[in-house]
Amino acid sequence: MQQEKIVGAEVPALELTDIQKSFPGVKALKRASFACRAGEVHVLVGENGAGKSTLMRIIAGVWKPDAGTIAVNGQRVEIAGPQHAQSLGIAMVYQDTRLVPDLDVSQNIWLGREPGGRLLVDRKAMDDGAREILAKLGVSLPLDVPVRDLEVAERQLVEIARALTSNPAVLILDEPTSALDAAEIQRLFAIVAELKRQGTAVIFISHRLPEVFAIADRITVLKDGEVVGTVDRDAINHEQLVAMMVGRELALAYPPRAAKVGQERLVVRDLTSPGLFRDVTFSVRAGEIVGLGGIQGNGQADVVRGLFGLLPHEGTVTLDGENAAFATPAKAIKAGFVYIPGDRHREGLFMPHSIRENISLPHLAGWAGLGRVPADREQDELRRAMSSFAIKAHSGEQAVRTLSGGNQQKVVLGRWTIGTPKVYVFEDPTRGVDVATKLEIYRRIRALADAGAAVILVASDLLELIGLSDRVLVFSDGRIVDEVAGADATEERIVGSAVDANSPDAQAGDIAANISVQSNSAAPAAAASLPARNVLGRYMAPMLLLGLIAILSFATAQFSDFFLTSRNVSNIAAQVAPLALVALGQFCVIVLGGIDLSVGPVISLVTGIVSYIAVSEGGAGVVEASAIALAAGVLTGLVNALLIVKLRIPDLIATLATYSVVFGLALIVRPSPGGLVSDTFLNVFEFSFGSVPAVAIVILVLYLAMELLLVRGRLGQRLYAVGSNAEASTVVGINIGVVRTAAYVFCGLCAAGAGLIVAARIGSGDPQAGATFTLSSVTAVVVGGVSVFGGRGTAIGVLLGAVAVGVMQNALNLMQVSAYYQYIWTGGLTLLAVAGFSLRLSARRNRR
Amino acid sequence: MRRAFNALRHNPVWVAVALLYCVAGLVSPAMLKTEQVLNILQVTAFLGLVASGQTIALLVGGIDLSVAGVVTMTNILATSLMMGQNERIAPAVAICIALGVAVGIINGILVAFLRVAPIIATLAMNAILFGAALVYTGGAPFGSSAPAFNQLGQGSVLGLPASALCWLVVSLILAYAMRRTTLGRWIYAVGANEIAARFMGVPTRLVLVLAYSLSALFAVLGGLLITAYIGNPSLGIGNQFLLASVVAVVVGGTALTGGIGSVVGTIAGALFVTLLNSFTNIAQASTGAQYVIQGVLIAFSVIIYRVIGESAETR
Incomplete structure (x- = not known):
């Protein structure tokens, strides 16, 4: 096998020669050379900051080298960008997954490269292609399930599948195992072996050495931006490789274990939190470091979070004999129980x-x-x-x-x-720090124990866990399944007991076989049952809303005979039209995770403009007024986009600024209500077919078109992708600046259009005409079930949201309720909708 | 000298206030008279108080657009409850404060417990309050504030306007408390990193509720003061504060991202906005033009502070 590869790989699939790259103050790469052959797994190792990621980003076209050459299949190339790299057959799977949680599996796999026409994508081709690629990987996933509902390992499969859509000759996997457990790693390795067999050159970045030896054909070591050397796996052993990486043996790194331990300090008995961990019993003595290990996500981290008062739990906990079942972190800290979380950026520091x-x-x-x-x-x-x-x-x-x-x-x-805490809990205390600091941190932790504290260590790096702990408790599926003295612990023992304790179908040995068996049986069933469920999921909020509107209409009809007359219905349609139009624009902005406060003043400004231009009878000025008004809307949108996209001002403050400016302009144009709009203008915008206003029909068509584009169009993929995960969108080559700009311009345009309708309705100019639209457009959008965090929502829902607001308004009018109440119920309705949405979201999160 | 220079570099808003004052003085020498200065201080007080509260909302990473509604509600309630009688001052003030704080608590609960985006929660609350004021008065506000109470807004102490003294004393106490008490430091911490704050034992939700309550409380104080100044009820009197309070805070150097900024900066920001308004008044600019300038100012100061922040980083 070894022989075959070397023969078949005279011309490297990818060759880098003397690559140099500097950043301000740092030389990240110094004349680094590197070659990868077709059909080999080439592992790149090195400490943090050795230059691995820089090198990979250069290959993937994210960065350009300062000097050096890159050759693909012997042809010298200049890689212009990520898209170009892909067209050259280079694909990269990033360490942190770059998927769009709100799009489904197929959409994620094809994101940025969807087959189909200019406007619409070809869903069938997407599904067929996705199924084919997943089959090649030997796995099967339901294609129309949103990625947010997948497990971490499944997400990574989607990411790999996405990389394979371009049929790459070179596949880069950047630390793909960091979020996976042992079983999932086995599956990944099986996939890599299959790709290798098919002739792909796989570049695999890792710093877990056992893994490196398990998968590599050749290994290249990077250190301080230089290539230390490239070696065949069989020509080197563990210690030699470590020596190449760090320049010294790592065996001395851990401080000596506790010579003797004191009495029990922390005693945990039958600790249980449904769904996370159960019947956890252990104790930690003074001077002792107890490691909680096993495969990540089996309850270790949850147990310490529970003890610290961050998760509800049952069971008894005592600290130095006293009750220590803490309900909040504040109480834990006060009692001398401290928890140092692993993710310092997110959970530990106040950066500014x-x-x-x-x-x-x-x-x-x-x-x-x-x-x-x-x-x-x-x-x-x-x-x-x-x-x-x-x-x-x-x-x-x-x-x-x-x-x-x-x-x-x-x-x-x-x-x-x-102070003098009694119990320390460290979670991955050396994540992302250099070797020297690592050693210092190990010494510190040991010193704290030596001074009499009880120490709990949760570490995803098993070597660190073993090296530092006096005892290791192995977790599996929320329970402690094994206990090993630190001196006797090995990776094999820990992983072994963690896996053995699991259900029999998850044994590490033949995971790969298992997966393919699963895939065969699961595929047809999943494909058959899903479409119905997803339509239901997508239109749940609109259907609820439709029900509410029906109930409201029914109730009002009991009060007033006039309500259901065609005259009143056409009234409602005319009333809803401008709101629905602004809401459509607002929806596009909110689905991107933004907000546009300037829509209200734009409407006011437009009525002002119209009241000066479209005044002469006989039709003059109607076209001019409409054109100028729409131009004003577009301009406002462009300014918003400029502030938000180019100048990176938060949307809220940027559109508050334009709100003020446009409102000022509206006041300058028309300081107080006045002017008389010509009848021609009224006739154009108030035209109706029978009792159905023409603008209402136009707006309905707009909504239906938008919904179609959202579900099957390229536009929908872009909107949902950028709103859900902007970074993921950038990686696949979507220009998020363009998408955002388009949304704000469209929103400005919609507001201006609504302004024209409003001008026709009131027949004059009024600087306050749009005042209520800023809030009510947001109301319609959130009532329509759109998430204010972006990425989720339907156009149909928004339309119904606007209709609900209109019907409510009309109903209250008919019931002779003072118009003053309008402010109160719009506000109340908005709060209800948003609070209801977030409650539903958190209920869903709790269920999982 | 050097320290003074450094202090200025870290507080560009004070430089801006000084420059603006000089320019205004050049254009219109009347601006340089003592009485004009005192007059500006007197009217800055209302915005100053409201903006001090707004600072806290921005420091916890939120925003409070309901201050406008709170000011209007306070004005309507205070005048209708006092009916021009001195003995009714205490209960009227107490009721205004209680209601205002209740609004703040509801805002806080919406944001902290129901996870409603602050802008939407407070925008909706603002509409509700404005509607409530309309319904309460039936569109025709009534009553007036008591003569003794009006002294707060119109009188002076030792030659200084009473309203300015109220504002400066209360705001400086707040500024001190924000920097030097546990509670203030918790507010900064929650704004900078809510998750980390929770892990450090900070009762984050309580802090959020408290922050919005403080914001509302300061809006009530601003509303009381402006009521004492004008003496009458006026529907929509709070609307001018919706944008202006945010402008003052942002000009004063508080970031929208939370955890960065200061109440002292906001004091200067409020002065700047008021100076600018009286300057544009002198220049006979229309209300419309003032809104335009205000909007430009918001965008401009965010950019300026970012540039300053980035240059400090590279140093």
Whole structure:
């Protein structure tokens, strides 16, 4: 086998020669050379910051090298961008998955490359192609399930499938195993082996050495931006490889284990949290480090979060003999139980704030209650914390954001040198820090234990867990399944007991076989039952809304005979028309996760414009007025887009600014209501077929077209993709700036159109004419079931939202309720809709 | 000297206030007279108080657009409850504060517990409050504030306008509390990183509710002061504060992303906005033009602060 490869690979599939790349202050790559043959798995290893990611991004066309050459199949190329790299047959699967949670599997696989025409995509071709690729991977996934409902490992499969749509000659996998458990890793390896057999050159980045030896044909080691060397896997052993990576043996890295441990400090008995963990019983002694291990996501992290008061749980917990079942983190901290989470950016640090503020935050309540913080004490404690952890900074007032990763981690840890906590919980304490800092952190953690604290360690890196712990508790499916003394622990033992304890169909050995068996049986059933469910899912909110409108209409009809007359219905249609039109624009913005507050003033401005231009009888000015009005809308949208897309001002503040400017302009044009719009203008915009207003028909058609484009059009894919995950969209080559700009311009245009309708209705110009539309357009959108976080919603829902608002207004009018109440119920309805949506969302999250 | 220079570089808004004042003085020497300065201080007080509260909403990463409704509601309630009688001042003020804080608590619950986007929650609340004021008065507001109460808005102490003193004292206390008390530091922490704050034992939801309550409380105080100044009820008197309070806060250097900014900056921001308004008044610009300028100012200051922040980073 080895022989075959070498023979078949005289011309490398990909060859990089003397690549150099610098960033301000750093030389990321220094004359790095690297070649990968067809049909081989080439593993790239190196410490953090060695230059692996830079090299891969250069190959994928994200960055351009400063110097050096790249050759594909012996042909020299200049890679112009990600799209170009793809057309050259290079595909990349990123470490953190770049999928769009709200699009389904097929849509994600084809995102940015959908087959089909200019406007509409060919769904059947997408499904067929996706099925074919997934079959090639030996797996099967339901194609029309939103990616947000998939497991992490399944998402990664989707990502790999997406990379394969371009039929790449070179596939780059950037640390693909970091979020996977042992069984999933086995499956991934089976897929990689299959791709290799089909002749793909696979570049695999990793820094888990056992994995490297399991999968590599050849290994290239990078260090400080230079290639240390490329070796065949069989020509090197574990220790030699480590030595190449770091320049010394790693065996000495861990501090000695506890010589003797004290009495039990933390005692946990029968800890249970439904769905997360159950019957967890263990204790930690003074001076002891207890590691919680196993395959990630089997309850280890949840248990410590439960103990810390972040998750509801049952069972008894005592700390030094006293009850320690904490309901909140504040109580845990007060009792001396501290938890240092693994993701420091998300869970540990306040980036814009000073080191001082970061370090003292959890101690403030203890020092001062809710009152005045003692400045002297704060300074003393800060000095001690900084010196004991050797934090490198100009002063304690330096913003944490400006520190290096290692120093940031020291701030996270140094925070807890203040006071004398009894129990420390560390979660991945060395994630993303350099080797020197790692060793220092290990020593610190051991020192805390030696000083008498009880330490719990949750680490996804098994070597770290084994090296540092006195005892390791192995978790599987929310239970402790094994306990090993640190000195006797091995990766094999931990993974073995974690996997053995699982249900028999998940045994590590023949995972690959298992998957393909599953795929055969699962595929037809899934395909058959899903479409109905998804239509139901998509139109759930609109159908509910339709029911509500029906009930409301029925109730009103009981009160007033006039309500259901064709005259009143056409009234309602005329009333709803402008709102529905603005709401359509607002919807496009909100589905992208934005908001446009400027729509109200645009309507006011347009009525002002019209009241000056479309005034002469005989029809003059109607076209001019409409054109100028629409131009004003487009211009407002462009300014919004400029502020938001180009100048990166948050949408809320940007459109608040244009709100003010446009409102000012409306006041300048028409300081107070006045002017008389010509009859010709009225006739055009108030024209109706029988009792059906023409504008209402036009708007209905617009909505139906929008819905079609959302479901089957390229436009829908773009809108949902950008709204749901802007970064993922960029990676597949969608220009999110263009999509956003288009949405704001469209929204401005819709507002201007609504302004024309309003002008025809009131027959004059009024600087306050649009005042209520800013809120009511948002109301229609959120009542229509659109998520204000972006990525979700239907046009039909928005239309019904606008209709609901219109019907409500009409009904209250007929019931002689004062118009003043309109403000109250629009506000109330908005709050209800948004709060209801977020409650539904959190209920769904809890269920999972 | 050097320290003073540094202080200015870190607070460009004070430089802007000084520059604007000089320019206004050049255009219209009347601006330089003491009485004109005192007059500006007197009328800045209303916006200043409302904006101080708005600062807190922005510091926790939100926004409070219901301040307009709260000011209107306070004005309508205070005048209709006082009916021009001094002995009714205390209950009227108490009721206004209680109602305002209740509004703030509801905003806070919507944002903290129901996870409604702050802009939508407070925009809707603003509409509800405005509607409530319309319904309460039937469109024709009634009553007036008590003479003793009016002293707050119209009188002076030691030659300084009473309203300005109220504003500065209350806002400086708030500024101090934000920097030097546990509660203030919690507000900054929640704004910078809510998840991390929770992990540090900060009762984040409570802090959010408190932040919106404080914002509403300051809007009530601003509403009371402006009522004392004009003495009459006026529907929609709060509307001018909706945009202006956000402008003052943003000009004062508080970021929309939360956790960055200061109440002291907002004091300067409020001064800047008021100065600008009186300058445009002198220049005989229309209300429309003032709105245009205000809008441009919002966008402009966000950009300026970003540029300053980025240049500080690269240093």
